[in-house]
Amino acid sequence: MSVATALIGLDWGTTSLRAWRLGADGAVLEGRDGGPGIMKVEGGAFEAALEAFCGDWLRAHPAARLIASGMIGSKQGWREAPYCPCPASVSALAAHTVEVPLAGGRALTVLPGVCFTDPATGVPDVMRGEETQIMGALPGRGAHIAVLPGTHSKWAWVQDGAIVSFATFMTGEVYAALLGHTILGRLMQADAPPDAAAFARGVAYGLEAPASLLSRLFSARTLGLFGTLDAARLPAYLSGLLIGTEIGGALAMRGRPQRVTLLGSAPLVALYRDALAAAGISGAEGPADCAVAGMARIAGTR
């Protein structure tokens, strides 16, 4: 006898689609990844893409709730779910979901993103998908910081389970653009293996003077020109310089926490843990499958 599936959750981003099914007790029964991100779904054929990726689950569990988070709820996605402003709690997020009717009378609940407008500057920031992971990872009371490293890293300040503010850092995308499309890449072996010492040197240099990034970037050329770092070490150095600058910038914004929770892929979490340690901050790895745990929490609130 199989355990009943209460919820099928989709983390549907720009470049990837992952899915899980959960029992009524919130336990993950099964997960799968490798589905198409929204940029790979042509002509808005999202229902066909969903059917192709987990039609077997949909047929086997006709009573399960369907929930999706991420860019699937953006203007470029299936149905736009407006941003939920901070403070974003599970109930506030639940109040901003939209329902997409599916063939056969079911519906897909699409979760919103979160927006935050800095009261001091009036400049908005946005996330879509990360808020659901944060809800799954940091359900408790108290003050927490979640760091989600990636193409666009997010730092989120969480109070009693609600995101009260956050900031995006374009660290990963800036790294790729600098490596691929500036003079810095010319001295680098782009496919070099990780190098912990070069990474640490970059982190220290970035942390020390984040305001000088536009200048300190040039060290990723001069240290190569002067033979201090070779082509295989320069990518790790540049990565460390950018991540150190990100951390230094976040500390300049909000002061130095003792501890943050890291949510992301294992290799990125390991890099950030090392970089945070250099700043005297403990980076604790968050729980696995926090995206679907967040979906279950938001679904339970509706």
Add this chain to the structure above:
Amino acid sequence: MSVATALIGLDWGTTSLRAWRLGADGAVLEGRDGGPGIMKVEGGAFEAALEAFCGDWLRAHPAARLIASGMIGSKQGWREAPYCPCPASVSALAAHTVEVPLAGGRALTVLPGVCFTDPATGVPDVMRGEETQIMGALPGRGAHIAVLPGTHSKWAWVQDGAIVSFATFMTGEVYAALLGHTILGRLMQADAPPDAAAFARGVAYGLEAPASLLSRLFSARTLGLFGTLDAARLPAYLSGLLIGTEIGGALAMRGRPQRVTLLGSAPLVALYRDALAAAGISGAEGPADCAVAGMARIAGTR
């Protein structure tokens, strides 16, 4: 009767070649531009390129000294002239020149670049060509700051005519990489005309928190997403954000001067003058033809 030409000076960089001829009194008699930068000279045929660009001058003025500054003296150029370490005075630069023998018994004097190693970090920085402009623009005594905006902006601290330290900022190249190769460019009209208000808004945001550049960059997306700045204004905003961050970073390094001397093309000088004014700094335009004036000073020292 024509005035005798005492010196033919070449500012021979990566992408361009300019030339002037000077009388014995240092007055510019004639200038021309549009010659090939070193990247456009194939197979090391620099002497042929020189002949094609100003062979008429060489033949008409057989006794004139020939001097070149810029990347022509780099490893990728005609003959490498080793870097002169700071403090770099005209006499120190003259001591680091190299002579390239030409057909017919003449020689070309190739000027060195300058290197500076920050004693606090051990990280080197380099320039090639800008030092010659600085020697031409700031020959006097006292403390001065020269700012040379561009692909790689240089800030040089000058004391009694010698460059005592300097810093490179990759502002222009980072702008091009972000506009051309990140998500920021997707919302932008790349060929939009200048927009002073959007530029000023970017400058103010960058100046305010240069340590947060990796985060504040994302505003060049969100202000577009939320309709605050349209596609035609976002390039000027991003340019202002980067230039404001450059200036804020330079101030964080060395404190706030009252006045700097700007050396560069008229449009860039105008942008930097506006951005410096927002930081409370007067940006005075340096003299025209300061490259060849610097060559004449260095030549006079040998």
